[in-house]
Amino acid sequence: MPQHFDAVVIGTGQGGSPLAVRLGKSGRKTAVIERGAFGGTCVNVGCTPTKSYVASARAAHVARHAAELGVQVSGTVSVDLAAVKARKDRIIGQSRDGVEKWLRGADNVTVFKGHARFTDAHTLSISGPDGAVTDEISADEIFINTGTRAVVPPLEGLERVRYYTNSNLLELTELPAHLVIVGGSYIALEFAQIFRRFGSQVTVLVRGERVLTREDADFAESVRKVLAREGVEFRFGVQPSRVEPHPHHENDVCIGFEQNVPALEASHLLFATGREPNTDDLGLAAAGIAVDRHGMIPVDGQLRTSVPGVWAIGDVNGRGAFTHTSYDDFQIVAANVIDGGSRSVDTRIMAYAVFVDPPLARVGMSEAEVRKDGRAALMATMPMSRVGRARERGETDGFMKVMVDAQSRQILGAAIHGIEGDEAIHTFIDTMTAGAAYPTLQFAMHVHPTVSELVPTLLDGLKKMV
Numbered sequence: 168m169p170q171h172f173d174a175v176v177i178g179t180g181q182g183g184s185p186l187a188v189r190l191g192k193s194g195r196k197t198a199v200i201e202r203g204a205f206g207g208t209c210v211n212v213g214c215t216p217t218k219s220y221v222a223s224a225r226a227a228h229v230a231r232h233a234a235e236l237g238v239q240v241s242g243t244v245s246v247d248l249a250a251v252k253a254r255k256d257r258i259i260g261q262s263r264d265g266v267e268k269w270l271r272g273a274d275n276v277t278v279f280k281g282h283a284r285f286t287d288a289h290t291l292s293i294s295g296p297d298g299a300v301t302d303e304i305s306a307d308e309i310f311i312n313t314g315t316r317a318v319v320p321p322l323e324g325l326e327r328v329r330y331y332t333n334s335n336l337l338e339l340t341e342l343p344a345h346l347v348i349v350g351g352s353y354i355a356l357e358f359a360q361i362f363r364r365f366g367s368q369v370t371v372l373v374r375g376e377r378v379l380t381r382e383d384a385d386f387a388e389s390v391r392k393v394l395a396r397e398g399v400e401f402r403f404g405v406q407p408s409r410v411e412p413h414p415h416h417e418n419d420v421c422i423g424f425e426q427n428v429p430a431l432e433a434s435h436l437l438f439a440t441g442r443e444p445n446t447d448d449l450g451l452a453a454a455g456i457a458v459d460r461h462g463m464i465p466v467d468g469q470l471r472t473s474v475p476g477v478w479a480i481g482d483v484n485g486r487g488a489f490t491h492t493s494y495d496d497f498q499i500v501a502a503n504v505i506d507g508g509s510r511s512v513d514t515r516i517m518a519y520a521v522f523v524d525p526p527l528a529r530v531g532m533s534e535a536e537v538r539k540d541g542r543a544a545l546m547a548t549m550p551m552s553r554v555g556r557a558r559e560r561g562e563t564d565g566f567m568k569v570m571v572d573a574q575s576r577q578i579l580g581a582a583i584h585g586i587e588g589d590e591a592i593h594t595f596i597d598t599m600t601a602g603a604a605y606p607t608l609q610f611a612m613h614v615h616p617t618v619s620e621l622v623p624t625l626l627d628g629l630k631k632m633v
């Protein structure tokens with residue numbers, strides 16, 4: 168007989184862990200199952216390690232440019248990747264251990280270590296690393312938070328070469344001589360700038376004609392320009408078709424292309440070519456839970472799957488691919504299932520940042536989306552060179568943009584590529600969440616000298632979009 172629980176959470180990602188604790192606190196006998204590292208992608212191989220590398224990379228960059236601010240740093244600036252990694256390991260170790268301790272100490276929560284698989288809609292088997300089933304549990308309420316993993320394209324010769332994804336690249340202790348990155352997304356660009364600032368030669372291979380295809384072309388170009396100025400090389404309109412070991416240098420890789428493009432040699436090859444959901448090995452068919460053609464689990468506004476009593480939260484539901492969207496999913500489910508509310512993901516205003524330096528942060532609609540929508544709208548842009556804070560810091564790259572509805576005066580979307588854009592964007596996020604029209608923000612008194620201080624001035628420049 169399976170051991171019965173009121174609720175089970177599969178995966179300890181950014182939504183799953185707090186949800187397990189809340190379910191336990193609500194009096195439900197709760198189980199949480201984790202097959203890998205506690206804390207999931209963000210803590211172990213995503214946000215936390217990459218942002219600790221961004222910090223090290225920025226320290227190197229600032230040291231190299233200190234003379235521009237009248238500060239002399241003697242000698243050459245170099246990066247000890249083993250020390251950078253050790254610092255990162257300490258930071259993520261603290262978070263991972265913190266999540267595990269939190270779960271193990273939570274009221275009414277039992278932690279299972281192993282791989283969960285549905286055997287029917289409300290029963291799960293749990294197996295160890297050797298595949299042998301160690302436990303069987305059933306539950307009235309099941310919450311899937313199994314996340315995603317890196318996609319590696321099926322290139323000819325891949326089985327014969329050494330290659331990397333976001334996970335194992337973060338295990339390196341020696342700097343790559345030449346890091347070749349396949350992909351033009353935010354993960355690709357963050358790694359490109361990090362390793363360039365660490366001192367590696369970096370080449371980014373982009374299938375299309377520009378990076379960051381989800382963003383407006385002017386923002387994508389603004390980010391590309393900064394990285395190119397720092398020495399990141401970009402090749403557009405290229406797609407690797409085959410790889411093979413270098414004939415003379417052990418571990419190096421030769422990359423060939425379909426197009427009439429000369430082959431490229433890399434000491435390290437990183438794939439940042441998208442993410443796929445951890446749903447193929449979850450036994451979803453046995454539970455009758457539908458997936459879409461990408462393997463994502465479709466959910467309604469309340470994050471319910473096609474099977475009553477089963478929810479999907481985090482990246483795996485295809486409604487967001489960020490730590491904050493996974494955490495927001497937890498809050499929506501907790502509000503509805505535990506507190507009897509009726510919150511919906513459908514009204515969520517999407518926001519995120521790309522943590523290149525300076526960051527690109529965005530909320531709501533892009534300019535392209537507003538134009539496609541066809542509504543009467545106003546728009547304003549402002550270069551970061553007008554922002555006192557940016558001039559004082561000597562970092563004036565980038566610009567801000569905002570779009571508002573001409574009639575309702577509601578903010579439709581905004582983006583900032585510039586220093587502290589990842590913080591300043593919250594002035595827009597909060598105004599939009601409050602449902603206030605833009606004059607509320609226009610007449611707010613902001614602190615001097617900050618980036619947010621220029622947001623009211625940006626709004627003063629709104630003009631009809633043509």
Ligand SMILES: Cc1cc2nc3c(=O)[nH]c(=O)nc-3n(C[C@H](O)[C@H](O)[C@H](O)COP(=O)(O)OP(=O)(O)OC[C@H]3O[C@@H](n4cnc5c(N)ncnc54)[C@H](O)[C@@H]3O)c2cc1C
Pocket residue numbers: 177178179180181182183200201202203204205206207208209210212213214215217218281282283284312313314315333354445448449480481482483487488489490491492493522
């Ligand atoms: C390089 C990189 C950088 C990123 N940077 C940022 C950033 O700066 N900001 C941001 O907001 N987002 C960032 N993200 C995205 C972010 O990491 C994810 O959106 C976030 O972790 C949310 O994931 P989740 O809660 O859906 O699940 P995850 O965190 O992926 O956790 C899923 C957990 O489920 C476990 N699991 C899977 N299948 C099973 C099973 N069958 N049985 C038991 N356990 C299972 C896994 O081991 C894992 O621990 C980044 C991602 C990457 C890869």
